Structures are given as structure tokens and as C-alpha cells.
Amino acid sequence: MMCEQCQERPAAVHLKNVVNGKKSEIHLCEVCAQDKGEAFMNDDGGFSFNHLLAGLLNVSPVMKQSQPQQNRRQTVECSGCEMTFDQFLKIGKFGCPKCYESFRDQLPPILKRLHSGNTVHQGKLPERQGGTIHMKRKVTELRSDLKALIEQEEFEQAAEIRDQIRSLEAEIRDEGGGADES
Amino acid sequence: MSLEKFLSQAVSSWMNEDGPSSEIVLSTRIRLARNHHQYAFPTVFTQEEAEQTAEAVGAAVKHTGYPLEELKMKELQGLEKRVLVEKHLISPNLAEDSGASSVWLSDNEDISLMVNEEDHLRIQCLFPGLQLKEALHKALEIDDAIEQHFDYAFDENYGYLTTCPTNVGTGLRASVMMHLPGLMMTHQMNRIIPAIGQFGLVARGIYGEGSEALGNIFQISNQTTLGKSEEDITEDLLHVVDQIIAQEKSAREALVKSSGIQLEDRVFRSYGTLRYSRVIESKEAAKCLSDVRLGIDLGFIENVSRSILNELMILTQPGFLQQYAGGFLRPVERDIRRASLIRERLEMDVSKDKGGSDI
Numbered sequence: 001m002m003c004e005q006c007q008e009r010p011a012a013v014h015l016k017n018v019v020n021g022k023k024s025e026i027h028l029c030e031v032c033a034q035d036k037g038e039a040f041m042n043d044d045g046g047f048s049f050n051h052l053l054a055g056l057l058n059v060s061p062v063m064k065q066s067q068p069q070q071n072r073r074q075t076v077e078c079s080g081c082e083m084t085f086d087q088f089l090k091i092g093k094f095g096c097p098k099c100y101e102s103f104r105d106q107l108p109p110i111l112k113r114l115h116s117g118n119t120v121h122q123g124k125l126p127e128r129q130g131g132t133i134h135m136k137r138k139v140t141e142l143r144s145d146l147k148a149l150i151e152q153e154e155f156e157q158a159a160e161i162r163d164q165i166r167s168l169e170a171e172i173r174d175e176g177g178g179a180d181e182s
Numbered sequence: 183m184s185l186e187k188f189l190s191q192a193v194s195s196w197m198n199e200d201g202p203s204s205e206i207v208l209s210t211r212i213r214l215a216r217n218h219h220q221y222a223f224p225t226v227f228t229q230e231e232a233e234q235t236a237e238a239v240g241a242a243v244k245h246t247g248y249p250l251e252e253l254k255m256k257e258l259q260g261l262e263k264r265v266l267v268e269k270h271l272i273s274p275n276l277a278e279d280s281g282a283s284s285v286w287l288s289d290n291e292d293i294s295l296m297v298n299e300e301d302h303l304r305i306q307c308l309f310p311g312l313q314l315k316e317a318l319h320k321a322l323e324i325d326d327a328i329e330q331h332f333d334y335a336f337d338e339n340y341g342y343l344t345t346c347p348t349n350v351g352t353g354l355r356a357s358v359m360m361h362l363p364g365l366m367m368t369h370q371m372n373r374i375i376p377a378i379g380q381f382g383l384v385a386r387g388i389y390g391e392g393s394e395a396l397g398n399i400f401q402i403s404n405q406t407t408l409g410k411s412e413e414d415i416t417e418d419l420l421h422v423v424d425q426i427i428a429q430e431k432s433a434r435e436a437l438v439k440s441s442g443i444q445l446e447d448r449v450f451r452s453y454g455t456l457r458y459s460r461v462i463e464s465k466e467a468a469k470c471l472s473d474v475r476l477g478i479d480l481g482f483i484e485n486v487s488r489s490i491l492n493e494l495m496i497l498t499q500p501g502f503l504q505q506y507a508g509g510f511l512r513p514v515e516r517d518i519r520r521a522s523l524i525r526e527r528l529e530m531d532v533s534k535d536k537g538g539s540d541i
Contacts, residue, residue: 080222081222081223081226083226091225092346092347093223093225093300093345093346094223094225094343094344094345094346094347095222095223095225095226096221096222096223096226097217097219097223097335097337097343100337100340100343100350101337107340107347110347111340111347111350111408114347114348114406114408115351115406115407115408115409116382116406116409117409118351118406118408118409118410119339119408119409120339120340120408120409121337121338121339121340121341121342121350121351121352121408121409122351122409122410122411122414123341123351123352123354123410123411123412123415124322124325124341124352124411124412125336126329126334126336127326127329127330128329128330129329129333129334129336133338136338
């Protein structure tokens with residue numbers, strides 16, 4: 001979610017207000033929130049616990065990412081369990097495995113903050129379900145070997161590796177896993 | 183029930199073995215968080231989905247051939263659940279749930295599989311002393327066996343999908359329980375805890391998050407689960423733990439050198455308190471047990487077994503005291519029971535050594 005004020009930085013502060021039963025919400029980045037801060041703080045006497053948690057899960061300006069325009073929607077909903085992104089921010093827990101797909105655009109900054117800047121799994125793959133992922137990882141490894149061999153001008157060996165990559169990629173395509181874009 | 187019989191039932195047998203570096207590292211734990219790809223997480227799942235998940239886990243566990251026994255939370259009494267929490271076999275959260283939650287335990291309680299806690303399945307392996315690689319190997323082996331009959335929620339980029347974003351990726355929490363009286367006495371823990379944080383690790387008190395370091399026992403574990411392999415996470419933890427062990431050893435040496443007689447005095451005063459007090463609170467008991475354990479490690483006390491700290495830290499918790507007493511106890515009654523249980527336990531060792539009683 002982008003800041004409603006500047007449309008440049010991700011929103012880090014979410015303010016909700018209810019006046020005469022009418023709800024209003026505003027989502028700002030830390031910079032704009034600071035500018036407008038005083039006025040909002042006085043509305044309900046300060047930030048609630050939810051705002052603090054939401055602030056923690058959201059990104060700081062230094063971690064800003066350029067996000068696609070279509071993610072300006074105020075509330076993204078999970079296609080599996082119907083949990084909204086705001087609800088996730090409030091409780092800090094997902095509702096189902098599909099949440100990861102539904103909130104894919106919003107997650108990288110949160111994961112970066114929680115996992116020392118990392119967003120991609122480097123560990124174990126499930127043995128049985130791993131399928132084409134095992135092959136894709138192998139292709140990535142072979143590509144790096146290929147690069148090294150070309151630099152060392154070991155062209156004969158490099159050709160062998162290139163053929164291995166081609167055959168693995170064909171296998172991935174046959175399995176319907178899609179070739180690695182990189 | 184005699185104390186000896188109670189002890190044999192109360193202390194998991196894996197705890198009685200001495201592991202590597204066991205003068206400083208009490209135990210090693212590996213936990214893997216896993217979920218089924220089809221069902222909602224316990225955060226929002228319905229009772230029906232909870233039951234389906236439990237059934238799917240149960241079927242997969244049975245297929246593994248591991249001789250594990252299931253204890254269903256809804257069939258356990260409050261006190262029984264409390265005892266399982268105090269033995270670290272289940273979490274307080276699981277104990278609170280009486281729906282479709284359960285735990286699968288191995289005979290010597292070194293394997294514990296929690297079902298429908300925060301995640302559908304949590305695989306836990308416990309080892310005495312410092313055995314991170316061995317514990318990881320065993321947990322991954324169980325994980326592979328379960329996966330043969332259970333479709334995990336797994337994403338190519340995010341790895342194993344978990345309820346809380348702090349566990350996603352490997353789902354791995356590797357932790358080591360350390361007894362660090364030397365570093366506490368020399369006021370070095372305040373410096374070490376923030377330093378540990380810089381390696382993506384965290385130090386907590388004995389009963390996990392939010393609890394204080396009772397009896398100078400700290401649990402050191404990884405915080406980051408994404409971006410590093412299981413082997414790298416445990417390797418990093420091992421590296422830091424090795425350094426803490428070295429620092430604890432040199433703190434103990436320095437203490438013996440600079441104030442040996444004061445240290446010996448402190449150890450024996452604590453031993454005296456444990457052997458002769460009639461009323462003792464858990465905090466004081468934990469402090470004295472830590473001193474006595476240090477006294478055993480330094481060779482001041484010879485007739486008490488090394489497992490005493492590990493054993494009595496668990497046995498003197500409210501759940502165990504009440505189980506031993508056979509009913510509900512008010513706090514002051516617990517303090518009396520605690521004192522008498524500790525006296526009885528120490529007497530056991532002394533009798534074995536001398537063949538007589540002096541209480």
C-alpha cells in the first residue's frame with residue numbers, strides 16, 4: 001500500500017477515525033505522517049496498539065520498494081480465507097497458505113524487516129513435492145558454473161554444462177513448471 | 183509414591199544422558215514448523231478443518247513407522263497438560279486449546295510433534311548437551327518421512343509457509359539451553375545479549391519468550407528463518423554458542439582465581455539452603471540450584487549428580503509439585519513442598535554416596 005499523501009513511499013502509518021458512526025481511514029508513509037502527525041495524534045489521543053504493530057510490520061522509508069500501481073487499493077483480500085491485509089497487520093498472523101500469494105506485493109518489505117533483509121528461501125525443499133524446483137535450483141547452480149568456465153576459457157567443459165542446462169530446462173517445460181526467467 | 187519412582191516418570195529419559203559440553207549446555211532443541219497446503223491455518227480454521235488437519239497429520243505420522251503415542255488435549259486434565267508444558271514437550275498455547283489439538287510423543291520423549299498449535303504441525307527434537315547437527319538431522323529425517331504422506335504448504339520463493347511471518351522459509355527454530363553463572367556473576371551478559379542479536383540470534387530466559395532467566399539459564403536461538411539454509415542457521419548458532427562456552431569457561435576460571443574462597447562459600451551456602459530449608463520460593467530455589475550446579479562443575483561438591491539442576495528446575499515447577507502432592511496446592515504450600523522435595527532429592531544422592539542419612 002502506498003502513502004496516500006505523496007504516492008511515493010509505502011504507507012507505514014494507518015489511522016482510523018470514527019465520527020458519528022462514519023468510518024474514515026488514512027494511510028501515510030512515515031515522512032508524511034510526521035508532517036501531519038500532530039493533527040492526527042490529537043484526534044484519538046495517540047496511536048493505538050494496532051497502529052504500533054502495523055508500524056512495526058510495515059516498512060521504513062529506507063526500505064522502500066517501487067511497487068506496481070495496481071497495489072494502491074486500500075484493502076487487499078486473501079482469495080483463500082478472505083483475510084484482509086489490514087487484518088493481517090493487526091494480528092501479525094496469516095489465515096491460510098494462500099495469504100502469501102494474495103499479499104505477494106505487500107510482503108517483501110515486511111519479510112526483509114523480520115529476516116535481516118532476506119526475502120527468498122534458501123533452505124530445504126520438500127523431497128516429494130519439490131518437483132521442478134529441484135531442477136530449477138540445479139539450473140541456477142549450473143549457470144554459475146558455466147559463467148566461471150567461460151571466464152577461465154574452458155570452452156569444452158562449458159559446452160557440456162550448456163547442454164545439461166538445456167536438457168534440464170526442457171524437462172522443466174515438459175513438467176509444466178515454466179523455464180527460469182533469469 | 184516414592185521419589186525415585188516419581189523421578190523416573192517425571193524426568194524424560196533423554197535428559198539423564200550426558201551430552202557434549204554438558205557442563206555448560208543443558209540441552210539442544212530443533213523445531214520445524216509445517217502446514218498442510220489445503221487447510222486454513224489455526225488462526226482462522228473451523229472446528230471441522232481442525233479435525234481434518236489432525237486426522238491428516240495422524241495418518242502421516244502412522245505411515246512414518248516411528249513409535250509415537252498421541253495425547254489429545256481434550257482428553258487431558260489441566261494438571262497433566264501443565265506437567266507437559268513444564269517438561270517443554272508442549273507449548274502453553276497448545277495446553278490452552280481443547281479442540282482438535284494433540285501431541286505425539288516418543289517413548290523417551292526426545293521427539294514431540296505438536297498438532298494444531300500455531301501451525302498445523304511442529305516437529306520437535308530434544309537432545310542432551312550441545313548436539314545441534316544431530317538434532318537437526320533427526321528432525322529433517324522425521325520431516326521427510328511425514329512429507330511422503332502429507333502435502334506441505336510450500337512456495338518456491340518463500341519456502342515452508344507458516345502462520346506467523348517470523349517462521350516462514352525453513353520454519354526452523356534451533357535453540358540451545360545454556361547455564362551461564364560465570365557470565366552473570368562477572369556482569370558480561372548485558373554485553374553479550376545485544377551482540378548475539380547482530381547475528382540474527384536471540385537470548386531468552388528458560389521458559390522462552392518473555393520469561394526471565396531463572397537460575398542463570400538462557401535459551402539461545404535463531405530469529406531469522408528466511409534466506410539461509412537449515413545447515414547455515416545451525417552452523418551460525420553453533421559458532422556463537424562455542425564462543426559463549428569459551429567465555430563462560432574463562433569467566434569461571436577468573437572467578438576461581440580472583441575470589442575462589444568467596445565463590446566456594448557462596449556455593450556451599452546455597453547447598454546448605456537447599457539441604458536444610460523448610461520453605462523455599464521458586465526464584466531462590468533456582469538461584470541456589472544454579473550455584474550448586476556450578477559447585478559440581480568446579481569440583482567443590484562431589485556427591486551430587488550433575489543432572490540435579492536440569493531435574494529440579496523442572497520438578498519444582500507448580501505442575502509437578504502438585505502432581506507429586508496428588509492435588510491442588512496454595513502458593514505457600516508449594517514453597518513447603520518444594521523445600522521438602524529438594525531435600526529428599528539431595529538426600530538420595532548423599533545416601534548413595536555415604537550409605538546413610540544426615541538430615
